[in-house]
Amino acid sequence: MSIGAREWWWIGFGLVGQIMFTGRFVLQWIASERAKKSIVTRSFWTFSILGSSILSIYAIYRRDPVFILGQVPGILIYARNLIIMKNSDKAAAAGSQQNNVNAQG
Numbered sequence: 001m002s003i004g005a006r007e008w009w010w011i012g013f014g015l016v017g018q019i020m021f022t023g024r025f026v027l028q029w030i031a032s033e034r035a036k037k038s039i040v041t042r043s044f045w046t047f048s049i050l051g052s053s054i055l056s057i058y059a060i061y062r063r064d065p066v067f068i069l070g071q072v073p074g075i076l077i078y079a080r081n082l083i084i085m086k087n088s089d090k091a092a093a094a095g096s097q098q099n100n101v102n103a104q105g
């Protein structure tokens with residue numbers, strides 16, 4: 001059985017998604033080691049979205065419902081975590097700004 005160029009492209013595409021998806025754990029591990037505590041970074045969620053999106057497209061191409069159902073819902077969860085982080089950053093910045101005003105007043 002010979003694999004054509006198109007199939008090799010899709011295999012490569014799927015592997016890129018898998019590498020990104022796995023890479024998020026490596027990034028999280030490095031960040032936790034540096035901080036000497038378990039933390040989840042923005043890059044973890046970004047790699048989660050990118051890797052899961054690529055794997056979802058690959059699963060759709062493969063017409064694999066198990067793979068699709070395993071990847072697609074995660075994209076929403078990963079995006080929600082990035083939104084929560086963004087809102088938290090905004091709240092922290094607003095609180096810091098308010099503290100500076102109070103200290104000056």
